[in-house]
Amino acid sequence: xxxxNTIDATVIESLKEIMGDAFNILIDTFTDDTxxxxxxxxxxxxxxxxxxxxxxxxSVKSSSANLGALKMSSIAAELEAQGKTGDxxxxxxxxxxxxxxxxLVCKELANIN
Numbered sequence: 561x562x563x564x565n566t567i568d569a570t571v572i573e574s575l576k577e578i579m580g581d582a583f584n585i586l587i588d589t590f591t592d593d594t595x596x597x598x599x600x601x602x603x604x605x606x607x608x609x610x611x612x613x614x615x616x617x618x619s620v621k622s623s624s625a626n627l628g629a630l631k632m633s634s635i636a637a638e639l640e641a642q643g644k645t646g647d648x649x650x651x652x653x654x655x656x657x658x659x660x661x662x663x664l665v666c667k668e669l670a671n672i673n
Contacts, residue, residue, distance in 0.1 A: 566664045571628025572672055586627075587669050594623050598662045601639065601655045605648050613651075614643030620658070624665070632661045 576583045597616045604613040621636035635658040642651055 566629060566631065566661070566668045567672075568628035568630055571626075575627070587672075590623060590627055591666055591669065594620055595662065595666070598658055601651070601658070605651055605655065608648065610643055610646055610648055613648050614640055617643055627665075627669075629661075629665045632658060632665055635661055 575586065579586060597620050600616055601613065604616065617636050617640035621633050621640055624630075624636060625633035635654060639648075639651060639654050639658065642648055642654065
């Protein structure tokens with residue numbers, strides 16, 4: 561992993577090798593699509609939309625794990641688990657954590673890309 565444990569460098573190197581020039585597209589897609597999902601959590605929580613909140617958390621968990629952002633994936637797993645309880649009212653701290661972690665991941669990806 562990198563010095564700040566944001567992204568597993570071995571995953572990134574494998575993806576670069578497998579994807580070649582398409583790696584940049586993967587990074588852009590992750591940044592755009594996952595960013596929209598991460599930034600949706602606050603509004604979904606306010607609306608108490610447990611179903612979409614949980615589905616978005618699952619998507620973020622998977623996409624971040626696939627990219628080697630394991631801490632981000634772990635936080636998303638916590639959000640997903642909370643969503644599965646049917647109560648997302650006390651997820652403010654987790655939403656802040658995943659938003660901050662997403663920002664760190666994006667900064668690191670920009671340095672890699």
